[in-house]
Every structure is written in C-alpha cells, then in structure tokens.
Amino acid sequence: MGCDVMIQIVLVDDDRLMRAGLAMIVEQSGDISVIGEAGNGQEGVSIARRLRPDVVVMDVRMPIMDGIEATRQISSTEDAPRVLVLTTFELDEYVFSALQAGASGFLLKRSPPEQLIEGIRTVAAGDALLSPSVTRRLISEFASRPERKTSRRFDDLTDREREVLTHVARGLSNSELAETLFISENTVKTHVKRVITKLGARDRVQAVVMAYEGGLMDGSE
Numbered sequence: 001m002g003c004d005v006m007i008q009i010v011l012v013d014d015d016r017l018m019r020a021g022l023a024m025i026v027e028q029s030g031d032i033s034v035i036g037e038a039g040n041g042q043e044g045v046s047i048a049r050r051l052r053p054d055v056v057v058m059d060v061r062m063p064i065m066d067g068i069e070a071t072r073q074i075s076s077t078e079d080a081p082r083v084l085v086l087t088t089f090e091l092d093e094y095v096f097s098a099l100q101a102g103a104s105g106f107l108l109k110r111s112p113p114e115q116l117i118e119g120i121r122t123v124a125a126g127d128a129l130l131s132p133s134v135t136r137r138l139i140s141e142f143a144s145r146p147e148r149k150t151s152r153r154f155d156d157l158t159d160r161e162r163e164v165l166t167h168v169a170r171g172l173s174n175s176e177l178a179e180t181l182f183i184s185e186n187t188v189k190t191h192v193k194r195v196i197t198k199l200g201a202r203d204r205v206q207a208v209v210m211a212y213e214g215g216l217m218d219g220s221e
Contacts (some may be wrong), residue, residue: 007124010036010051011152012044012070013059013086020108022057032120041070048074048081055123056083058103059093068097081154082123082202088217104203105129128205154216157200162216164191168204169211 009026011019011034019037026032035050038044041058042065048056051135056074060067070084072112085106095106104123107116119129152164167177177184192204201207211217 005031006049007032007122008035008053008056008118009033009055009057010038010044010047010053010081011057012038012041012047012056012062012067014039014062015059016084017057022116025116026120028113030118040149041065041067043074044070045168049077052079053081055120058083058085058098058118060085060087060098068094068101071098071103074206075143080202084119084123084129094181099205100209102202102206104205126203128203153199153210153214157195161191161195161198162190163186165195165211168192168195168217169208 003109011022011192013019013022016039016045019039023034023037026034033054036047038047040062044058045065046054056071058067058071062070067085071085074083080102082104083098083102085095085103086109087095087098087106088109093115098106105119105128107119107129111119125166154165161180163175167180172180174185174188177183181188183186192207194209195201196203199207199210201210
C-alpha cells in the first residue's frame with residue numbers, strides 16, 4: 001500500500017521485547033508503521049503529543065505512569081490519537097478504567113498477529129473494539145452504583161436512536177441489532193453514527209460508557 005494510507009502508531013510498553021515483537025508483527029502488515037516507542041506512560045504521552053500518531057497501542061501496568069492515566073491524558077487533547085489498550089487478561093481489573101479514560105478498545109497480549117493488525121485498523125478507522133465480556137463488566141460495574149437521573153445529553157436522541165444505543169450498550173453487534181430491530185445493517189450503522197455524533201462521543205465505546213454513566217441503562221434488563 002502507498003504511504004498516503006499508512007496507519008502511524010506508537011507502541012507504549014515497559015517490556016522491550018514485547019515492543020520489538022509487536023513492531024515486527026505490525027510492520028509486516030504493509031499499511032501500519034511504528035513511528036515511536038515508549039517504555040512508560042509518561043514517555044508515551046510525550047511521544048504521542050509530539051508525533052501525533054493515528055493509534056497508540058498502550059500497555060496497562062507500567063512504572064512512573066500507568067496506561068490508564070496515560071490514556072486519560074492522551075485522550076483529553078484535541079484531535080487525540082485513538083488508544084488501543086493491551087492487557088494480559090480479558091477481565092483485567094484495569095480494563096474498565098481504561099475504557100472510562102478514553103480507550104477505544106482493548107486486545108489481549110496473546111491475540112494472534114492478524115487480530116492485532118485488524119484491531120489497529122479497526123480503531124484507526126474510528127470504530128471500536130468492545131467484547132461481550134467487557135460489556136458485561138460495564139453492566140455489572142454500573143449496576144452496583146447508586147441510581148442516577150438520566151442525563152439531559154440523551155434528550156437530542158430520537159426514540160429509535162435511544163433504542164439503538166441501549167442495545168449497543170448491552171453488547172449487541174451491528175448484525176445482531178439489525179436482526180433484533182428488523183432493519184438492515186446499513187441502517188444500524190447510520191443510527192449508531194448519528195448517536196455518536198449527537199453525544200459528542202469519540203466512538204462506540206465512549207457512547208456505551210456515556211450510556212451507563214448518564215443513567216440511560218438504569219432499570220434496563
């Protein structure tokens with residue numbers, strides 16, 4: 001592929017061998033280029049702000065500054081790169097916090113090379129990686145919190161858009177949504193895109209987090 005479509009990424013992990021392995025994998029993709037590396041979150045924030053990559057592949061547990069705080073700082077900037085979190089376990093205690101901090105998704109460190117490459121492409125394209133198990137974790141986390149009033153941020157959504165967001169927050173994929181609502185996948189994608197735009201969310205993951213934080217899912221089965 002030509003350089004004009006290259007996805008530029010920064011790798012942030014305190015394990016040098018892990019970074020080398022990841023770099024070797026993604027460089028073979030033909031459309032992903034590693035433009036920077038960092039050994040801790042603080043360095044990652046600095047490099048991300050200086051190089052402005054498309055995606056930051058972020059480890060969670062690191063010295064000096066962990067991946068959660070680094071994700072929060074990177075995501076708080078205007079036109080921020082997307083953050084793809086790497087974790088050892090799918091239900092790592094920090095995954096939920098990373099998503100709240102602004103991560104666009106996560107991958108397991110043991111994921112096959114092709115899954116890592118596809119994950120980076122997905123996040124770079126503006127989509128998000130959110131597995132059913134993490135969605136269940138979101139539900140469990142917010143179900144244990146005191147009841148909240150539904151945020152006014154949802155007032156601009158149509159009834160259909162609220163319905164779509166509710167299903168997305170429960171973990172349904174676009175194809176499952178299409179089947180549930182008896183509409184086409186293209187129509188689902190249009191609704192999801194409108195929801196994200198109206199909420200001012202970065203992507204699907206942030207829209208889901210906002211749905212739970214804003215109380216939209218309170219009382220939902």
